Amino acid sequence: MRQLLALDLFKEISEHYEVYYKLPPLTARIYTLFIFNNCKDGLTFDELVEIFQASKSSVSTSLNVLIEHNYIEQIKKENERKRYFRSNRNLFLKRLDDVLKRLKNEKEINIKLKEYRQSTCRDLFKQEAFDVYIDHLSDVTQSIEKTIQNLKLHIKPNEE
Structure with a gap:
């Protein structure tokens, strides 16, 4: 997943969300990852902290912004305590x-x-x-x- 972050297309899309949607850099990068990932299962909070090597506070703030703007949604899987995040299908x-x-x-x-x-x-x-x-x-x-x-x-x- 880390090599995905180095792609020029990934960087271009992240910048697009920074400039045109006024998202902070980390938030734009996290959202871009969700767009690239595009899976039903989603990603956990801990996975995002690991992928971006960012503080839990920064990742949490970014996720809250994305949820507030309906860019992503959080889901819970049966019999699991972890929350998963994925792109909003709508x-x-x-x-x-x-x-x-x-x-x-x-x-x-x-x-x-x-x-x-x-x-x-x-x-x-x-x-x-x-x-x-x-x-x-x-x-x-x-x-x-x-x-x-x-x-x-x-x-x-x-x-x-």
Whole structure:
């Protein structure tokens, strides 16, 4: 597993989660490992401490952040006290749903702002610019809604 951490692709993906999802470096690396691992059984806390040679406190903090953001889930196996962690099977759906909510809110806010601006100063944003942006938001939200529907076709009900 340690050689996985040295892969350029592993480093690139970790950096992606640091930059675009604002995850701390260790948290991004742990999440990237879950993405690469992609197994139903998951990994234990002790395995993660060993793999990353990090303190228990740091690994625990990272896991809590990932769980809080629904990036990973914890599972318990029958007759075992250990907790296992794995990628959230519905992460793509959750991410797209979050993006969809933000874009719908963005559209509503800009429609209200456009109406307000029509009754006041029109110098900064022209109505046409609002229209182009609002139309774009409509197109994007429709596309995301379609993608969510398609993804749901590939997720078994017991995985939701």
